[in-house]
Amino acid sequence: MRIKSFENFEPFNILRKKMGAKELGSFELFDPQRQITYSERELLEMGLFEVKSARLRILKDKTIAFKNARLWLTWPGHEDFHLAACEKVQKRRHLKASFIAGLNSINDKNVCLDCLQLLKFDGLDARRSRRLDLAETMQKEFKLSEFQKDYPFYPLL
Numbered sequence: 183m184r185i186k187s188f189e190n191f192e193p194f195n196i197l198r199k200k201m202g203a204k205e206l207g208s209f210e211l212f213d214p215q216r217q218i219t220y221s222e223r224e225l226l227e228m229g230l231f232e233v234k235s236a237r238l239r240i241l242k243d244k245t246i247a248f249k250n251a252r253l254w255l256t257w258p259g260h261e262d263f264h265l266a267a268c269e270k271v272q273k274r275r276h277l278k279a280s281f282i283a284g285l286n287s288i289n290d291k292n293v294c295l296d297c298l299q300l301l302k303f304d305g306l307d308a309r310r311s312r313r314l315d316l317a318e319t320m321q322k323e324f325k326l327s328e329f330q331k332d333y334p335f336y337p338l339l
């Protein structure tokens with residue numbers, strides 16, 4: 183089947199001018215296999231998105247992504263949230279267990295220091311994190327919004 187070019191279809195051209203669109207523009211098709219859907223995003227923003235480990239990707243920088251969103255992970259009854267593929271996250275992935283994921287900061291959980299160490303975030307490495315006082319301060323002062331400046335969560339390009 184041949185599809186007629188709409189460029190020469192006058193009613194569309196009039197409509198286009200009314201909309202103030204000068205260019206024909208290009209359209210990106212939404213791909214639900216690769217892009218998070220509206221409802222997934224809603225749950226992720228509430229920090230209530232349940233995701234199976236098989237659906238997660240570990241990015242080259244060791245952070246975790248689902249489709250085109252970087253995210254944090256936790257699970258029921260666990261007091262930390264994770265930002266990278268630390269040992270605890272990997273263990274749970276090997277068990278093929280599911281995770282709870284989100285995009286925004288959470289108040290009732292602490293950031294996992296192993297994850298920050300893995301990413302060497304803010305200069306945290308194994309030697310420094312052995313100093314408990316320093317590690318605890320980092321945990322207390324950690325701001326997800328600051329982390330997201332280095333590791334933007336959504337959308338991933």
Ligand SMILES: [Zn+2]
Binds near residue numbers: 264265268271294296
């Ligand atoms: Zn972790």
